[in-house]
Amino acid sequence: MKMRVISKEDFDNFVSSMINDDSLKVIGVKSKGDKFAFDPLESASELRLDYDVTLLPPKKYFFPQRETLVTYDVANGFAAKDPADLKPTVILGVHPYDIVALLHMDEIFRETKSDPYYFEKRKSSIIIGVNIQNMSKWCFAPQMGCATVEYGYDLMLTDLGNRYAVNIGSQKGEALLEKYAKNVTDALARDIQLVGQKKHEVMDISQQKINFETELIPEMLSKTYGESSFWEKHAEKCLACGSCVLVCPTCYCFDVKENPDLTLKEGERIRTWDGCLLEDFAKIASGENFRPTRPTRYRHRYFKKGKYLFDRFGFVSCVGCGRCSSNCLPDIANPVNLFNDMYSEVRSMGVEIDVPVAPDVNIKTEGDINYVPKLATIAKKIPMTAKETLFEIKLDDDSILNQVPGQFVQVSVFGVGEAPISVSSSPTQKGAFQLCVRKIGSVTTALHMLNVGDKIGIRGPFGHGFDTEFLKGKDLLFVAAGLGIAPLRSLLNYVLDNRADYGRVIVLYGCKEPREQLFGDEMVALEKRDDVEYKHTVDWCPENELWDGNIGVITTLIPQINFDPENTYAIVVGPPIVYKFVIA
Ligand SMILES: Cc1cc2nc3c(=O)[nH]c(=O)nc-3n(C[C@H](O)[C@H](O)[C@H](O)COP(=O)(O)OP(=O)(O)OC[C@H]3O[C@@H](n4cnc5c(N)ncnc54)[C@H](O)[C@@H]3O)c2cc1C
Ligand code: SF4
Ligand code: SF4
Structure with missing residues (x-):
């Protein structure tokens, strides 16, 4: 990798020439009182490359706190939002852990389909990183392997006293340097050696200490999932304010909202940052909340970063920036404290902790997400x-x-x-x-x-849908509870329209009471078919309603049928309790 050197005076001129070019947007780290933030630069003197950590990570330029996805007007329908102002944007002074976080975000936003709004901004950006000179007292990036980086930037600066060493990370970075900088020379052997030394020194300046190898994090999380008292103890003082997730460089959840104008004829659909620590995050329309308590939400944050994303992408999605710790009022969000306590907990359980095998990551990205209905x-x-x-x-x-x-x-x-x-x-x-x-x-x-x-x-x-090819030749047991019949009917009718391709078809359908039965005529027709075995039930029947079928929850129908478990595939749609019984 090429390394160049530029004096500090020439570096300031380089920054000034970029700022003076209207075709570029130049963002850099500026001081805000005793804190630091990424903001547009008006002069080179505002740039603070000696900062410890910024309030928000640079992800806000690619995944803004509020962003229009689609506009609409009732007469003409939906349209993609106006193209963003896609001036090339230089982001100056990004620390290595934030560069790693952006690499994680790239993976996440391109998962099975790529997010066009994120990548249009990412592609038009030029990242100029800087090796860490000062570290916040909460930072544990060295322990997470994120205090230095070898790629993910266009240019990477290292402060060498009266000059900067500049690692060239991309052609885009090299062209930028060529166009706007003067008096750039090739690095000498002593410069290269000094950069290595500075990168080495940064490994020792963290004030945080993790008591075990961080590769064990996914496995340790698995061991403590059911230890509710452990999570209750840690989440006891949680205010559910969501600050820890909103400042995190690797959190990517968002909420989608409608923003109609006053006439209600036009409007926009926007996305805004959301966070799994907030009470409503896992609440659904019925009022049910999948994570109703603070400990379950607190635990989810760690599992998402340390286990679920590891299983999906092969990385633990915490880069050790320490922003969550410094923004938590009751001081309970420091991952280092939790990890160390978890290590003690698992050791006290006397169980072995194996280094997890890296998952076989095989994600195919197929096209872009289309947000326009x-x-x-x-x-x-x-x-x-x-x-x-x-x-x-x-x-x-x-x-x-x-x-x-x-x-x-x-x-x-x-x-x-x-x-x-x-x-x-x-x-x-x-x-x-x-x-x-x-x-x-x-x-x-x-x-x-x-x-x-x-x-x-x-x-x-x-969604993936059902594998109709795989099910061919098999006996099929359809179990639908309540509204679960809606998705299941799609497969059932497909099978009935291709009846010769499938084995036995058994349908069990249950709802709360007779008046809630869906597709009543179709169910009567099913009952009459001799190539379908159909049974239905209601949980209860009010006195004024007619019902001559089974009364009891849907699982009471299961003992009434005989099937060969070896060749029968159950297709079950309903509330979680139904799955439990069917599997049992
Ligand atoms: C894959 C899938 C298939 C579904 N199929 C059907 C169906 O065939 N028929 C049917 O009646 N309902 C179905 N639902 C549930 C349906 O999506 C919700 O009832 C609906 O989103 C409620 O929206 P609302 O604006 O009326 O309710 P509100 O309470 O006003 O919605 C509040 C917010 O919660 C979100 N939300 C609500 N319910 C869910 C949910 N179950 N999962 C995820 N987010 C949710 C909504 O997106 C909305 O942003 C399905 C849900 C999912 C996830
Ligand atoms: S910042 Fe602290 S108090 Fe707020 S949600 Fe996160 S853990 Fe809870
Ligand atoms: S979890 Fe905390 S320390 Fe880890 S990346 Fe997010 S904000 Fe930084």
């Missing part, structure tokens, strides 16, 4: 129960949805928002597709208020 029309609206309606939808461009059974679409109602809904018709039904929707919150209620001929937006299909 297609315009579609409600072709039919069939009431099913007091809460559920079946909508038949036609895409306005006459394209077909091409879904795999089990996939879902994102349904947009102008000015209200977007909600994921399973496609409940089979792909063998051509032309239009069907959605069975329960009225439960803002989007689903607004959808119910629309009429035939009204316009909505559709994105998708999304």
Whole structure:
């Protein structure tokens, strides 16, 4: 890798020439009282390359706190937002741990589909890193292997007293130096040696100490998942303020909201940072919260960074910047304290901790995420129960949805928002597709208020769907509880339309009470078929309703059927308790 040298005076001139060029945006680290922040530079003298840590990481330039995804107007539908101001943006003074964090974000934002809004900004940026001169007292980047980097930057500076050594990391960086800097010379052997020495010294200046090898983190987390008293002890004082996640350079969750104008005819859909420590983060429309308590949310933060992302991408997504620790009012967010205590806990349990085997990361990125919904029309609206309606939808461009059974679409109602809904018709039904929707919150209620001929937006299909090829020749046990019949019906109808390809078809369907039964006529027709074994149940039957079937939860139907577990595949959709019983 090439290394150059530039005097500090010439470096200031280099920064000034970039600032004076209107075709560039130049961001750098500036002081804000006794703190530091990335901000646009107005003069080279504002730049502080001796900072310890910035308030927010540079991710805010690629994944802003608030960003428009789509604009809409009721007359013309949805459109991609106006192209961003994509002037090449130089970000000056990025510490190595923040460079590693950006590399993690790149992986995450390109996972199976890449996020165009993130990458348009990433591609137009030029990262000028700087090796750490001062370290915040909370920083443990050396222990996380993130205090120095060998790639991920365009240029990397090291302060050598009266001059900077400049490592060239990319052609873009080299061209920038060539265009705006003067008197740049090749590094001499002593410069190269000094840079090595400075990078070595930084390893010893952290005031934090982790008592074990950090490769053990994923495995130690696994061992403590069920130790609720351990997590309760650590999360006891948590205020659920979310500061720890909002300042983190590797947190990437966001919420999507609608922002209509005053006429309600036009508006935009925006995304804003969200955080798993916030109480509403895992709350869903029914009011259920998957992580209702502070300890469960606190634990999730560590599992997300230390286990789930490791399993998915092969890295622990904490770079040791220490921002979470310094921003936590009750002082409980320091990962070092938690890790050390976890190590003691696991040792006291007397269990072996193996170094986890690096996962086989094999992620294929296929195209870009399309945030712009297609315009579609409600072709039919069939009431099913007091809460559920079946909508038949036609895409306005006459394209077909091409879904795999089990996939879902994102349904947009102008000015209200977007909600994921399973496609409940089979792909063998051509032309239009069907959605069975329960009225439960803002989007689903607004959808119910629309009429035939009204316009909505559709994105998708999304999700993996069921593997119809794999299931061929197998006996199939369909178990649907309540609204679970909606996605399951898509596969069931597909199988019935290709009946010769599959073995036995057993359908168990349950709902709370008779009046909540969905697709009643279709269920009666199923019962009459001699190539389908159908059983249904209700949890209870009020006195004034007619019901001659089974009464009891859906799992009471399972002992009533005989099937060969070796050749039977169960397709189960319903609340978690149903899965537990079916598997048992
Ligand atoms: C893959 C998938 C398939 C679904 N299929 C169907 C279906 O076929 N029929 C049906 O009626 N419902 C289905 N749902 C549930 C449906 O998405 C929610 O009921 C709907 O999002 C509620 O939105 P709302 O604006 O009416 O409610 P609100 O309470 O106003 O929504 C609040 C927020 O919570 C989010 N949210 C609500 N429920 C969920 C959820 N279950 N998962 C993730 N985020 C949620 C919404 O996106 C919204 O931002 C499905 C959910 C998922 C994840
Ligand atoms: S910053 Fe501290 S108090 Fe706030 S959510 Fe995070 S752990 Fe809880
Ligand atoms: S978890 Fe804390 S220390 Fe780790 S990267 Fe995030 S903010 Fe930095």
